Amino acid sequence: MALYDFYFQQFNEKVPLTNEEQEQIQSYLTLNKIRKKQSFLQEGEVCKSYAFVNKGSLRKYSIENGNEHIIQFAIEGWTVGDLLSFLSEEPATYHIDTLEDSELVLMSKAAHDELLNIQPKYETYFRLLITGAYIALQRRHSFSLSLPVEQRYMDFVEKYPEIVQRVPQHMIASYLGLTPETLSRVRKKLTKHK
Amino acid sequence: MALYDFYFQQFNEKVPLTNEEQEQIQSYLTLNKIRKKQSFLQEGEVCKSYAFVNKGSLRKYSIENGNEHIIQFAIEGWTVGDLLSFLSEEPATYHIDTLEDSELVLMSKAAHDELLNIQPKYETYFRLLITGAYIALQRRHSFSLSLPVEQRYMDFVEKYPEIVQRVPQHMIASYLGLTPETLSRVRKKLTKHK
DNA sequence: GGCTTTTCTTGATTTAAATCAATGAAAAGG
DNA sequence: CCTTTTCATTGATTTAAATCAAGAAAAGCC
CATH class of the missing domain: 2.60.120.10 (Jelly Rolls)
Known part of the structure; x- marks a missing residue:
């Protein structure tokens, strides 16, 4: 089947x-x-x-x-x-x-x-x-x-782009061991420097 | 052999x-x-x-x-x-x-x-x-x-008492993701409350 | 034994992230 | 469609741990 x-x-x-x-x-x-x-x-x-x-x-x-x-x-x-x-x-x-x-x-x-x-x-x-x-x-x-938060998030996005699309951000924060507020600020910083 | x-x-x-x-x-x-x-x-x-x-x-x-x-x-x-x-x-x-x-x-x-x-x-x-x-x-x-530093250290000591004896403390700190200073202070706090 | 190196502790200061609080935006559900 | 959750952002404040700095203790070595 x-x-x-x-x-x-x-x-x-x-x-x-x-x-x-x-x-x-x-x-x-x-x-x-x-x-x-x-x-x-x-x-x-x-x-x-x-x-x-x-x-x-x-x-x-x-x-x-x-x-x-x-x-x-x-x-x-x-x-x-x-x-x-x-x-x-x-x-x-x-x-x-x-x-x-x-x-x-x-x-x-x-x-x-x-x-x-x-x-x-x-x-x-x-x-x-x-x-x-x-x-x-x-x-x-x-x-x-060993890696700073920014790099850990970037690594996650690069490795699992599909999950980033489908899963709420606060759950990705939890996966990375961060609060939703911190992840939001990390993302803000990253988009600025791009 | x-x-x-x-x-x-x-x-x-x-x-x-x-x-x-x-x-x-x-x-x-x-x-x-x-x-x-x-x-x-x-x-x-x-x-x-x-x-x-x-x-x-x-x-x-x-x-x-x-x-x-x-x-x-x-x-x-x-x-x-x-x-x-x-x-x-x-x-x-x-x-x-x-x-x-x-x-x-x-x-x-x-x-x-x-x-x-x-x-x-x-x-x-x-x-x-x-x-x-x-x-x-x-x-x-x-x-x-998910666990606070104190519990992570206690868990380590309980699980690997032999390693605690044989390995320098600053390496255990590194294993737990802490600085040596922080681990020293954690240990101090734990002995007090015992 | 004495000398050097490594390890551990303690204190003062800085920093990164958590927490607290509020608002706005988006999605879900009737 | 409107209402209600859920979700994301932003700001102010607190907190935990890192960093900086120094000295004491222990271990390793000629």
């Missing part, structure tokens, strides 16, 4: 699959539609599925005494979930919800475990997925330690 | 190996001794090997206009390397050097690639290694966005 085309397009870029393998893996996937501003995962619940974003956008965040801190955005082609909760089946420490009407391709924990056992290419795909995420996160953390 | 015992002890905790498998993997490893304060990797070089710390300690850091920012410490049982550089064979963006006399178990890129192809258990080991590192980094990044 065309429903999983995008998922397998991304998969094949990492690990090429035969048609049979693709059908095998597809049988473990389910589709899930969620409307805008609905919760996909709440802190304290177990993250039962890992999600690939077919359509729409989500945010992952933590809440620390009333303040939301956005950890990650996910748009089409990205995956999202609370990995620790998913793998260990312990309560999640993050919240995940949709920013727009979304369509998710879900891999349940049971499906994930079984595929790891029976389909080496799935393990390779997952390894590459996590490796990429780790490298990106390390870069991001490193930047947040 | 006993030289690799500690490496395989850690490996077996993630993925149990038979003696034959262990010997097979061992034939791809090399041992490396480095004296205190020597470089293991410099920015701009390609990270030719990923290192497991048998003995000693290292730090990974970036330099941004003269300022060092410590990304990671590695003591016995940890692994360290510039993962992006290692996998892509592009120039490293990080520096890595020893803090004490150290002994490293090295896996070269060629060995890594070959083992991934011929020994599924090595792939599983590596997947679990990176998965753990990713989860830990996400937690750390999340804390650095």
Whole structure:
């Protein structure tokens, strides 16, 4: 079915699959539609599925005494979930919800475990997925330690121009660890010097 | 040989190996001794090997206009390397050097690639290694966005008491994204309220 | 042991960002 | 369409941490 085309397009870029393998893996996937501003995962619940974003956008965040801190955005082609909760089946420490009407391709924990056992290419795909995420996160953390706010914002705009278009500014501020007011002032300064 | 015992002890905790498998993997490893304060990797070089710390300690850091920012410490049982550089064979963006006399178990890129192809258990080991590192980094990044300095320092002390003993305080400050002066004052405040 | 270097602490001052407060603009929703 | 939220900007003030500066303590080395 065309429903999983995008998922397998991304998969094949990492690990090429035969048609049979693709059908095998597809049988473990389910589709899930969620409307805008609905919760996909709440802190304290177990993250039962890992999600690939077919359509729409989500945010992952933590809440620390009333303040939301956005950890990650996910748009089409990205995956999202609370990995620790998913793998260990312990309560999640993050919240995940949709920013727009979304369509998710879900891999349940049971499906994930079984595929790891029976389909080496799935393990390779997952390894590459996590490796990429780790490298990106390390870069991001490193930047947040060493670069001034202006450069961190410019880097974000350059790297994720689509997210800048689709996500409210105050959420990007939260992602960068700033208040909305500060980001507004940073932007003002940057447009002046351009 | 006993030289690799500690490496395989850690490996077996993630993925149990038979003696034959262990010997097979061992034939791809090399041992490396480095004296205190020597470089293991410099920015701009390609990270030719990923290192497991048998003995000693290292730090990974970036330099941004003269300022060092410590990304990671590695003591016995940890692994360290510039993962992006290692996998892509592009120039490293990080520096890595020893803090004490150290002994490293090295896996070269060629060995890594070959083992991934011929020994599924090595792939599983590596997947679990990176998965753990990713989860830990996400937690750390999340804390650095949301927790006040005091709690971040307490969390560090609780999680890595050994590193606190062995590493100069100003490097811990750098790891936490603080100046040495600020960390000194944070510590003073914490001992008072205890 | 004494000398040098590194590390840590403390104080005074500056600076960057948060907070507080208000207004205007845009988007969402009936 | 109008009303209500949500969102972005701007200004004034406060606050936390960086910076600047100096001295004390500890560690490393001939």
